[in-house]
Amino acid sequence: MATEIKAPTFPESVADGIVATWHKQPGEACSRDELLCDIETDKVVLEVLAPADGVVKEIVKNQDDVVLSGEVIAIYEEGAAASAPVAATASAAPEVAATAEGEDPILSPAARKIAEEKGIDPAAIAGTGKGGRVTKEDVVRHAEAKPAAAAVAAPAVAASSAPQVEATTPVFAGERVEKRVPMTRLRARVAQRLVEAQQTAAMLTTFNEVNMKPVMELRARYKDQFEKRHGVRLGFMSFFVKACTEALRRQPSVNASIDGNDIVYHGYQDVGVAVSSDRGLVVPVLRNAEDMSLADVEAKIREYGKKAQGGKLGIEDMTGGTFTISNGGVFGSLLSTPILNPPQSAILGMHKIQERPMAVNGQVEILPMMNLALSYDHRLLDGKEAVTFLCTIKELLEDPARILLEV
The missing domain is CATH 3.30.559.10 (Chloramphenicol acetyltransferase-like domain)
Known part of the structure; x- marks a missing residue:
């Protein structure tokens, strides 16, 4: 049975929000009350949970899209089984693509963001998610267990984003490194x-x-x-x-x-x-x-x-x-x-x-x-x-x- 997943009802002081991260992609199996996505407002980050065991059928609002209170953000299929390989959208494909031997582990968008912020090498994190996927909780747990481990960012991350100025990052003479990131709504x-x-x-x-x-x-x-x-x-x-x-x-x-x-x-x-x-x-x-x-x-x-x-x-x-x-x-x-x-x-x-x-x-x-x-x-x-x-x-x-x- 298809169910509409809607954004939470915002208080009067909050006009709208932005989809910060999708933790599940189309075709992925979800358990009841499992985290589907985060919606960031100008005051707090709200979590959208799965209403029952099932599968995300379609994502209506992609990451960084503006959503209003009670607006439909996804279609959910209750009781459905996950499809064989996850059929991710084009915008999400780079994040959930299967990895071959020797490549970086699979990271959810939220996990990759936290790993970048804390300077943690994803290869050093043991994934507990489906198929060895590294979840947000895995990254947080790894950071708490080894707070001093400010590892070098993964090569794939470095290639897809601007270089970060870190003590462990080689900077050539005369190189002027900059990084531009959007300001959070909060x-x-x-x-x-x-x-x-x-x-x-x-x-x-x-x-x-x-x-x-x-x-x-x-x-x-x-x-x-x-x-x-x-x-x-x-x-x-x-x-x-x-x-x-x-x-x-x-x-x-x-x-x-x-x-x-x-x-x-x-x-x-x-x-x-x-x-x-x-x-x-x-x-x-x-x-x-x-x-x-x-x-x-x-x-x-x-x-x-x-x-x-x-x-x-x-x-x-x-x-x-x-x-x-x-x-x-x-x-x-x-x-x-x-x-x-x-x-x-x-x-x-x-x-x-x-x-x-x-x-x-x-x-x-x-x-x-x-x-x-x-x-x-x-x-x-x-x-x-x-x-x-x-x-x-x-x-x-x-x-x-x-x-x-x-x-």
């Missing part, structure tokens, strides 16, 4: 929103510094008991989230946003945590962060981190948010001016913890200090409110007991 959308934020908001940044010694001592004292009790590691981000929720409670305007000529004050605190992924910067949201414990925050951030790296974040995970925290310190940044995440009115930038000589009660002490940056929309927030908010975070972190006591 990165293009992030770029558009960042430019819009700078063009539409009266953005200003105020700075302060915080002594991280009290938090570090508290964490060192209880981290083993915390992990044993809650099953998750105690990090610094949970302290910052709780400090921010308390500071937001005291300064409601920082938690507000501008909508036309109106100011919207939110009676809840949904804190977004910026996470870096292979596809670009994403900001999953901790909903009702004011009601979450330190363990809840750490567990949710860990869950979001795994989803981001695996491309599994859903649109519902990133929708909304009243305030954002960005941690550039994990990459070694000492100071930065974070850009607002519209329509929010403020964003906190964390940075690297570095020991510095500080004057304490007339004496010089070496303390672990962190620079904090608060970028805010001056149309809504005055300097007094922004500086008071940042000083509140500093005070709470330098005396963590105040977070629990709410004083």
